[in-house]
Amino acid sequence: MAKITLSNLRHSYMPNPEGPEDYALKEIDLDWQDGGAYALLGPSGCGKSTLLNIISGLLTPSEGRILFDDHNVTDLPPNQRNIAQVFQFPVIYDTMTVRDNLAFPLRNRGVDEARIAARVAEIAAMLEVEEMLDTRASHLSPDNKQKISMGRGLVRDDVNVVMFDEPLTVIDPHLKWKLRSKLKELHQRVKATMIYVTHDQTEALTFADQVVVMQEGEVVQIGTPVELFERPQHTFVGHFIGSPGMNVLPAEEHGGGARFEGRHVALEGAVTGQGGKTQIGIRPEFVSLADAGLPARVRKVSDVGRHAVVEAMVGDTPVKAIIEGELPEQGAEVHLAFRPSHTRLYRDGWLSTEVEGAA
Amino acid sequence: MKTENQKAWFFVLPVLLLVAFNALVPIMTVVNYSVQETFGNNVFFWQGLDWFEQILRSDRFQAALGRQFLFTFLILIIEIPLGIIIALSMPKKGMWVPVCLVLMALPMLIPWNVVGAMWNIFTLPKIGLLGYFMNDVLGVNYDMTQDPLAAWITIIVMDVWHWTSLVVLLSYAGLVSIPDAYYQAAKIDGASPWKVFRYIQLPKMKTVLTIAILLRFMDSFNIYTEPFVLTGGGPGNSTTLLSIDLVKIALGQFDLGPAAAMSLIYFAITLLVSWLFYTLMTKDDAK
Numbered sequence: 001m002a003k004i005t006l007s008n009l010r011h012s013y014m015p016n017p018e019g020p021e022d023y024a025l026k027e028i029d030l031d032w033q034d035g036g037a038y039a040l041l042g043p044s045g046c047g048k049s050t051l052l053n054i055i056s057g058l059l060t061p062s063e064g065r066i067l068f069d070d071h072n073v074t075d076l077p078p079n080q081r082n083i084a085q086v087f088q089f090p091v092i093y094d095t096m097t098v099r100d101n102l103a104f105p106l107r108n109r110g111v112d113e114a115r116i117a118a119r120v121a122e123i124a125a126m127l128e129v130e131e132m133l134d135t136r137a138s139h140l141s142p143d144n145k146q147k148i149s150m151g152r153g154l155v156r157d158d159v160n161v162v163m164f165d166e167p168l169t170v171i172d173p174h175l176k177w178k179l180r181s182k183l184k185e186l187h188q189r190v191k192a193t194m195i196y197v198t199h200d201q202t203e204a205l206t207f208a209d210q211v212v213v214m215q216e217g218e219v220v221q222i223g224t225p226v227e228l229f230e231r232p233q234h235t236f237v238g239h240f241i242g243s244p245g246m247n248v249l250p251a252e253e254h255g256g257g258a259r260f261e262g263r264h265v266a267l268e269g270a271v272t273g274q275g276g277k278t279q280i281g282i283r284p285e286f287v288s289l290a291d292a293g294l295p296a297r298v299r300k301v302s303d304v305g306r307h308a309v310v311e312a313m314v315g316d317t318p319v320k321a322i323i324e325g326e327l328p329e330q331g332a333e334v335h336l337a338f339r340p341s342h343t344r345l346y347r348d349g350w351l352s353t354e355v356e357g358a359a
Numbered sequence: 360m361k362t363e364n365q366k367a368w369f370f371v372l373p374v375l376l377l378v379a380f381n382a383l384v385p386i387m388t389v390v391n392y393s394v395q396e397t398f399g400n401n402v403f404f405w406q407g408l409d410w411f412e413q414i415l416r417s418d419r420f421q422a423a424l425g426r427q428f429l430f431t432f433l434i435l436i437i438e439i440p441l442g443i444i445i446a447l448s449m450p451k452k453g454m455w456v457p458v459c460l461v462l463m464a465l466p467m468l469i470p471w472n473v474v475g476a477m478w479n480i481f482t483l484p485k486i487g488l489l490g491y492f493m494n495d496v497l498g499v500n501y502d503m504t505q506d507p508l509a510a511w512i513t514i515i516v517m518d519v520w521h522w523t524s525l526v527v528l529l530s531y532a533g534l535v536s537i538p539d540a541y542y543q544a545a546k547i548d549g550a551s552p553w554k555v556f557r558y559i560q561l562p563k564m565k566t567v568l569t570i571a572i573l574l575r576f577m578d579s580f581n582i583y584t585e586p587f588v589l590t591g592g593g594p595g596n597s598t599t600l601l602s603i604d605l606v607k608i609a610l611g612q613f614d615l616g617p618a619a620a621m622s623l624i625y626f627a628i629t630l631l632v633s634w635l636f637y638t639l640m641t642k643d644d645a646k
Contacts, residue, residue, distance in 0.1 A: 093559065
């Protein structure tokens, strides 16, 4: 187990990168605490797999250093970093039995057979694959193959970190849920540092204690699932997380608050900084129908079960609201109220208001 | 309601006719010859299984069969590992891939009799480049027209030159189909290069290797043109492989009965060994 530090990390797949747009990873500084459950969340192509491969040593970064417990491992190959990685598609050794598959990483490191047998039995019990230990791995179903891949990652108890690269992509939806909770349970039992890469917010939020949100090679926010939901540091986080995502509305600063479609909107607190493009961000959960407020015309009502998503036009701008209870008709004229404590100003995408009472 | 009709037969018929004319009919004429004796004028006498017995008991056939098995065995144990090694060392991506593939495919594009003629001229002492080099530069006594060992080495090297590419291309196709994640996982699992080969590359190449071994077995077991052009079966009978011997009996001596019996025995052996290979190599999958 180890604390992992990424310092001034940059990576480009081009031999001679020039501008920042040539970098797949732009300037990453991150600390991963020992024993934490992390998720790396971001859309496809945001650099999360690149970052993962740099930590595992499959890629050498163009610039910067990787430290495991303050020990520089930047130039070490994967087998000397003592890490484990589970890939998007199950990787199993077809000709071996499940037992030999699980034992493989230990045998390669010369662990003695008694210890191997004990570890394999323990991991098999955790993954509930004991009854298939002696079958050939090539005959397993995809989800069991992926379980074995995970098992190979978890079988060594001295690994610095176990990394998961979108491991549930090929799994059937009804088994996804099972494997996901299994993983969470495993983390609590083995206490290893785990990094889980995904573009699925549900997977990230259910698995991780800390979620690292990435966009275009940059880390935009690190936080607990609640923090990401409650106070997105960047409009991207607000938009990417949540269903539907945060409303991001064009607005100007206006006397300590903001002006949206010609009306004053109260913000959570004092505005910081100045200039740039300003927008207000508010989650649909905090938009409600009211007797007074922003006049709007309901354009679409989608009932998603427990609540409904109402899309209303304020002037020319669509605003989404999550409404429980009585629903307005399509085309109805309504008034929208924004809850001030969750209404924030963003400047060039980044959060630009302070919580009331903060320094 | 299912309507039944017999139209399907019309779709199968062309294939049936094709198979009948290119396989069944020729084989049946051979079967016909193999149980009869003729002295010309289309007069035939029933001979039963005498020709089969005669062929199987003849020293000449047994010697040719022995040479045939030796030849096939030698080229298989050279070409299969060599092909795998070359495929493993070929680049997996980049501009050199097409270059390598074309270079590999070239020997296979040359007509078989041309291959024989090329190697004949190439290895002749005094005239051929290799012959001259061996005899007059290195001072090694090398003459495949006189020395059986030299003749054997030459036909083996010629076949390796001509057909290893097939094994290379098939193995290569198997290798490039392995996703990167397998190699990455193996690195992380701390697997040695040998283990990567043994547990990842070899299993993934297995299907194509089965095909490669079968094709190389059948082709080499039935080989005729190249050794015939190169050595004509000599010196003496030292490189007279089964098919060369068969042609000598059928067209040289015009012994149609024994030749037909020999063809059928030859065919049966090829079929049996192919079946054995296939069964042995695929039996693991059924487990």
